[in-house]
Amino acid sequence: MEDYDKKYHKSRFYWFWRTIILWIGSSLGFLMIAYLSVGLSLDSWESAFVAAGIVGILNALLWPILSRILLPFMVFTVGIGSLLINGALIWFATVFVGGISIDGAALILAPIGMAAISTLLAGIITIDDDASWYRAIRKNVKKFDKKNIKDKPGIVFMEIDGLAKNILLEAVEKGYMPTLKRWLDEGIHVLSGWETDLSSQTGASQAGILHGNNRDIVAFRWVEKENNNKFMVSTGLSDAPIVEERISDGNGLLSLNGASRSNLFSGDAKDVIFTFSKMKDLGKFYNRAWRYVFSNSSNFSRIISLFLYDCLLDYKSQLMHTIKNINPRIKRGFIYPFVRAGANVFLREITTLALIGDVLKGHVDVAYVTYLGYDEIAHHSGTRDKDSFNALKSIDKQFHRVEMASLLAHRKYKLVIHSDHGQTNGATFKQRYDLTLEELVRGLLPAEAQIFADMSPTTGDHFGVAFTAPGDRVKGYFKDKTEDVNEYIQKYRVKPKEVTQLDANVNVLASGNLGMVYLTDYTERLNYEQLIQIYPDLMPGLAQHTGIGFILVNSEKYGPLVIGNKGTYYLNDDTFEGENPLLNFGPNAADHIRRTNTFRYTPDVLVMSMYDPISNEVAAFEELVGSHGGIGGEQSYPFISHPSEWEIKNDLIGAEKVYQLFKSEIEKTIQ
Numbered sequence: 001m002e003d004y005d006k007k008y009h010k011s012r013f014y015w016f017w018r019t020i021i022l023w024i025g026s027s028l029g030f031l032m033i034a035y036l037s038v039g040l041s042l043d044s045w046e047s048a049f050v051a052a053g054i055v056g057i058l059n060a061l062l063w064p065i066l067s068r069i070l071l072p073f074m075v076f077t078v079g080i081g082s083l084l085i086n087g088a089l090i091w092f093a094t095v096f097v098g099g100i101s102i103d104g105a106a107l108i109l110a111p112i113g114m115a116a117i118s119t120l121l122a123g124i125i126t127i128d129d130d131a132s133w134y135r136a137i138r139k140n141v142k143k144f145d146k147k148n149i150k151d152k153p154g155i156v157f158m159e160i161d162g163l164a165k166n167i168l169l170e171a172v173e174k175g176y177m178p179t180l181k182r183w184l185d186e187g188i189h190v191l192s193g194w195e196t197d198l199s200s201q202t203g204a205s206q207a208g209i210l211h212g213n214n215r216d217i218v219a220f221r222w223v224e225k226e227n228n229n230k231f232m233v234s235t236g237l238s239d240a241p242i243v244e245e246r247i248s249d250g251n252g253l254l255s256l257n258g259a260s261r262s263n264l265f266s267g268d269a270k271d272v273i274f275t276f277s278k279m280k281d282l283g284k285f286y287n288r289a290w291r292y293v294f295s296n297s298s299n300f301s302r303i304i305s306l307f308l309y310d311c312l313l314d315y316k317s318q319l320m321h322t323i324k325n326i327n328p329r330i331k332r333g334f335i336y337p338f339v340r341a342g343a344n345v346f347l348r349e350i351t352t353l354a355l356i357g358d359v360l361k362g363h364v365d366v367a368y369v370t371y372l373g374y375d376e377i378a379h380h381s382g383t384r385d386k387d388s389f390n391a392l393k394s395i396d397k398q399f400h401r402v403e404m405a406s407l408l409a410h411r412k413y414k415l416v417i418h419s420d421h422g423q424t425n426g427a428t429f430k431q432r433y434d435l436t437l438e439e440l441v442r443g444l445l446p447a448e449a450q451i452f453a454d455m456s457p458t459t460g461d462h463f464g465v466a467f468t469a470p471g472d473r474v475k476g477y478f479k480d481k482t483e484d485v486n487e488y489i490q491k492y493r494v495k496p497k498e499v500t501q502l503d504a505n506v507n508v509l510a511s512g513n514l515g516m517v518y519l520t521d522y523t524e525r526l527n528y529e530q531l532i533q534i535y536p537d538l539m540p541g542l543a544q545h546t547g548i549g550f551i552l553v554n555s556e557k558y559g560p561l562v563i564g565n566k567g568t569y570y571l572n573d574d575t576f577e578g579e580n581p582l583l584n585f586g587p588n589a590a591d592h593i594r595r596t597n598t599f600r601y602t603p604d605v606l607v608m609s610m611y612d613p614i615s616n617e618v619a620a621f622e623e624l625v626g627s628h629g630g631i632g633g634e635q636s637y638p639f640i641s642h643p644s645e646w647e648i649k650n651d652l653i654g655a656e657k658v659y660q661l662f663k664s665e666i667e668k669t670i671q
Contacts, residue, residue: 026052040100047099054093059297062089067294075290076282079300079350086297130400137405140295141360146410149362152670153412156355156402157253157368157662159263160395161202162375162626164422164634165193167383168392168641176389177396179403180417180641189417189641194652196421196636198592201511201629202264202375203234203243205420205638208655209662210254210267210368213247215599219511220629221454222601223518225525231454231501232601237279240264244277253662254366256670259289259358261369262351271364273354274347292357293350303349310341317387328427330623332380340380344373344391352398359402362411365670371395375423378626379457383425383634388626414669416662417641420655423626424513424633426617429609433547437515437607437621438508444541445506452504457622510621512629515607517542526604528555539563542607547619549632550581552593552606560597562590571597584613585631588653592631608632 030048034040042048066085067074074081094100160168168191172181183189197204201220208214217234224230232239244265252268254260259271260278272278273289293299314337321329351369358364373391381387399417406413430436438453445451501507507518519526519534531539531553542551543563550564559572564581571594576582582589585608596602609619611632618635620627628635640648640658646665652658 023049023052023056026055043099047097051090051093051097051100054096055090058089058093059086063297064295067297068291071288071291071294072286074294074300075286079294079303082294082297082300083304086301089297130404136296137356137360137401137408140292141405141408141410144360144362144410149410150365150670153414154359154362154365154367155414155416155666155669156359156406157366157416157418158355158399158402159368159370160374160392160417160419161370161372162378162421162423162628163392163419163638164383165191165419165637165639166634167388167422168419168639170384171389171392174389176393179396179400183641187644190644190646190648192640192642192648192650192652193637194640194658195586195588195654196638197654198596198631199511199514199629200421200631200635201234202370202420205655206264206370207243207247209420209658210260210263210265211244211247211249211252212656212659212663213249214655216246216601217243218596218599218601218603218606219509219514219516221509221511222516223507223509223520223603224601225518225520225523226600229501229507229518229520231507234264235276237276240277241280253659253666254368256365256666257363258366258368259364261289261354261367262347262372263368263370267368269368274350289354289357292360293353295357299353303346306349307341307345310345311337313337313387313390314340317381321381326382326385328382328425328431328625330380330428330625336380340373340376343376344394347371348373348394348398352401355402356405359405359409359411359413362409366666367413370420371398378423379624381625383423383626414643416643418658419638421628421638422634422636423628424611424616424618424635425626426513426612426615426619428623428625429513429547429619429621430623432619433545437510440542440545441506441508441517441538444537445535449506450499450504451506451508452499452501453508454501455508455510455622457624509603510629512622512624512627512635513609513611513618513620513632514630515609515621516603517605517607519604522604525554525602528553528561529557531604538605542605547610549585549608549610551608552597552602553604554597560594562593584611586636589631591653 027045027049030040030042030051031045034042034048070081070085074085077084168177171177172184180189184191197208197214199214199217199219203220204214204217207217221231221233224232232243234240234243247265248268250268252266254267254269258267258269260266260269260273260275262274264276266272266275266277271287271289272284273287278284314332318332348371351371355367355369358367373395374388377391378385378388399415403415406415436453436455438451438455442449442451505519505521507516507520509516509518517538526534528539539551539553542548544565546565548565550562550569553561553563555561558570562569562571562581564579567576567578567581569576569580569582569590571590574590582593596606608630609621609632611618616633618627618630618632642648648661652661
């Protein structure tokens with residue numbers, strides 16, 4: 001174990017010059033705003049320097065008070081309120097300094113802009129400064145009372161979304177995860193693997209891990225025929241609470257005085273931040289755990305600076321992927337970098353700050369957090385791309401900071417690092433075969449079939465519509481106004497009428513390389529014999545396609561059937577005719593499919609793309625380079641890096657088994 005007191009000890013001279021550098025940076029922020037001519041004028045750089053010093057003093061004196069009083073305001077404005085308060089302090093400072101004038105709109109715009117830019121420069125200087133982190137944590141721990149702190153340690157579960165065990169080992173070997181490597185090398189941690197259920201995606205995995213029940217979660221999105229063909233999405237703000245209500249029995253992983261941070265489900269924790277299943281409950285959005293996030297006046301501005309820097313990194317990545325002709329690759333677009341930065345920076349930093357506050361306070365027995373950055377970036381850049389490994393490097397730094405907090409806190413915490421699933425790389429189905437799953441299905445059905453398809457990526461991308469739709473509407477308005485009649489008629493292309501999900505009688509959905517076909521005119525799941533009569537081309541057309549590994553249907557005569565291009569697997573007695581369609585999908589594929597076949601919302605036809613074991617690639621039905629949701633390759637094999645005293649068997653299969661393991665260790669540790 002490293003001696004952090006010795007490692008991060010710095011002389012007073014070091015901290016003095018660091019303060020001077022930050023002061024100069026803040027002064028440059030004033031000068032930059034003045035240069036932009038938005039209502040702030042300065043007569044000299046000396047005035048900027050003095051004003052910056054006064055702002056620093058005001059922050060030191062007033063921020064601790066203001067942040068406590070106005071914490072709800074900062075929380076419900078998702079941090080923007082902290083910038084406004086910073087702006088107010090800057091305005092207040094200019095009252096005492098000659099040579100500075102502010103008027104008109106600048107009374108609002110200039111203070112906010114100066115706060116953002118000055119703290120941006122300060123943030124750039126202090127990025128990755130572990131010594132300053134250690135000093136801040138050491139200073140803050142003194143504020144927490146030792147009384148009523150439990151003698152037994154707590155447990156912190158830190159999930160890396162979407163990271164396969166094999167890729168973790170590569171990241172450790174290449175030096176991207178020095179904290180985790182040190183824990184493994186020193187014997188503090190032991191690395192174990194586990195195998196996901198068929199639906200290798202966060203909805204099913206976190207339901208199983210956090211609640212011990214992921215039954216009937218067939219994919220990221222699905223259709224419920226018995227509920228008037230209701231369309232469900234795991235991350236839907238209205239759907240996630242419904243799913244949690246179904247899977248929870250009150251004895252979730254976090255039911256014993258637990259805290260949930262940036263998760264899909266709560267694990268029955270009452271203390272939640274950025275937990276999807278509770279996001280609509282504003283009463284639970286605010287709690288005192290936010291206090292540490294805003295304990296420093298520069299925290300949120302630092303997050304903004306990192307956010308913007310991450311956006312620039314993705315624009316650079318898009319350019320370099322094009323120049324180097326890296327394949328497979330997908331078009332990411334202008335909006336995507338902001339989605340990426342939201343997952344990779346904004347949620348990461350807030351999660352870590354909130355978690356450090358939990359650890360320093362010592363009242364939470366069990367905490368569970370999710371770091372989303374790797375999963376988001378690997379979807380778009382590739383599972384082994386440098387972008388993805390750099391995301392892991394940043395996440396590893398969060399582990400180091402939580403470790404520092406745990407060592408300094410009055411109460412000790414055991415740290416567990418794990419993932420909920422992996423990802424498998426590969427060119428998409430559309431890139432390989434020049435058609436989507438929807439188009440393939442459409443060609444196998446009668447012309448009158450009304451098809452609704454949702455093949456949108458199962459990532460933050462579906463939030464992008466909120467940003468792009470207003471711009472598209474404005475663009476369309478001006479286009480209509482500027483084109484003359486002749487040009488309009490010549491250029492206009494008749495588009496097919498869009499079919500809504502409720503109007504359609506065929507729903508085609510995707511979750512990575514798992515596809516689903518629901519025939520919604522029928523209230524029950526159709527069987528093999530019925531499908532032959534109603535849509536005779538559908539099953540043969542799917543099973544014979546080169547890009548399809550197999551389809552799953554239920555037979556009245558034979559039971560569940562897994563049908564491939566050259567053979568059929570009979571799940572009832574584990575026999576097959578012809579070539580085994582499950583040969584390349586792992587030794588437990590039949591068990592996973594057999595279980596999924598019993599779910600209430602299993603589609604009429606479940607479709608799995610091809611998997612090439614030589615190239616280790618699948619063909620995702622969504623436009624994603626790295627994908628998960630089905631089976632085939634590394635998407636099914638996540639990991640657990642756990643304290644060395646834990647004993648984990650090698651046959652850990654299914655998220656519900658992970659829940660049982662974690663729950664058992666929690667009870668041993670805190671009770």
